[in-house]
Amino acid sequence: MKILALDIGGTAIKYGVFDSTTTKIGNVLEKETPRSETTNYIMETVIKIVKEVKETHDIQGIAVSTAGVVDPQTGHIVFAGPTIPNYTNTAIKQTIEETFHIPCEVENDVNCAALGEWWQGAGQGSESLVCVTIGTGVGGAVILNGALWHGSAFSAGEIGYLPISNGKALQDEASATALVAAYSDLSGIPREDLNGKIIFEHAKAGEEKAIKAIDNMLTALNQGLLAVTYLISPDTIIIGGGVAVQKEYLEEKIASKLKKGLVSTRMLPEEIKCAELGNSAGMLGAVYHFQQKQH
Template sequence: MSILALDIGGTAIKYSLFDSSGVPLTITYEIPTPKTETDNHIIDAVDQIIIEMKRNHDIAGVAVSTAGVVDAEKGTVVFAGPTIPGYTNTPIKQWIEETAAVPCEVENDVNCAALGEFWKGAGKGSRSLVCVTVGTGVGGAIILDGKVWKGSTHSAGEIGYLPLSSGHTFQDEASTTALVRNYSQMSSFPVEELNGKIIFKKAKAGDADAARAIDELIASLNQGLLTIAYLIAPDMIVIGGGIAAQKEYLENKINDKMKNSIVSERLMPKSIRCADLGNTAGMIGALYHFKEKHPSV
């Protein structure tokens, strides 16, 4: 028996089969997220994925990681931003269970990434963990005593919206979007010709502006990490998202910045690490969430 895990994002839907211990049974497949400027066809696409995978595999359940604010008990997306038009109030769990006749569990994608890292990745062995994902924006998830802390509105951990004294939000200054913008201003490279990978490559090759832009990103990121350390005091902070691939360049710099900024080293998390699982974290975390609800499957 296998479990189908899906990771639904604003750009792509990734999916793979796993056994109950988290071992992948297939490669990771990926399709573009079907959407228009005003609507989406995600449920239709998921239906087709399930039909396709059931042809050759015995599927015992479906574990879903998805963008948007999720009521995990109902398995419904209760709020989604403009990246996926028409996605708010999508009853994913109900739809899949009724059409596929297998149990389904749904959780927010950043929460799933945190659970994945907690179970199989950088956070393995911790009891309390905050995952901060840095990409186009900044997301966050909180795990306390091995459980995701959702808050009363299912949205605890939305660190990207933290207001800063500059009048901006945390994600305005600590995302790869901000990194690209700042480097473009320093170097006069057009924004449309840049991305995070290019800037890190330039920094490693000795580009002083690229290195300075990354240092500014780390300084901005540090403000949010200090807030997490003071407010939650987790065992571990895991940095996820696209920049986690730059672990060798970033991890020591992030730790050094925190140690030099925090009011007392006693308040430092035991560990600050870049995520280990890459693009599979959401699917592995969705599987962990499913297993918590269905331990016998």
């Protein structure tokens, strides 16, 4: 069975064809997410992608991972922030199925990343898992007893909005965006000349300002991880997003801060790990979600 997986983000739409065993068929391709200040053209682009792929592959299913809060039953966007204007209420599943008469399933992108890591990556074997993704903002997903926990509003795991001690939201201090801003303030380097990779390179070279900026980000992140640990007590916490490539630098520091912050070390999750699947996690999770919904 050939499944077209699409990963819709604020800046790009990635897509690739997979078989039912998650073997990738061909390359993962990418198109810019088209939008104006007031609207987006995502569904028009998705339809073009499906038409193009169908010319060379006999697609029998379409699995979508997308930004925004998703109702996984109806496959439409319940809520989307300003990064993708006019995306709320987009009927992805209905539009694709009515256009192509191919079954389609839709799930939130962080939920898909968590499913991908649980199925094929760092979370294999976990009964309970929390995945926290660090990027432009901070996202989260919860897996309990091997299944996603959506919550009554389909927004379970939205840890980035969690208020922290200084009156801000977690993502205001713990995101890659916040890291760049903090290091820019410390170093005087303009934000547009920086990214996470540069800052981590400076920290690994021993630069105190970069080390301090990263430590401040991890201190803020720890407030969210403490809340997650006390409330859910997962056996695994996975840190995803772009910072996951800094596994050797981050894993021990994140685990150490969480251990010191807990009232008892017996509450510490068994595993605190960086994600392993990189950019393919969302598409793999979407394929898994599709197979579970369809079978």
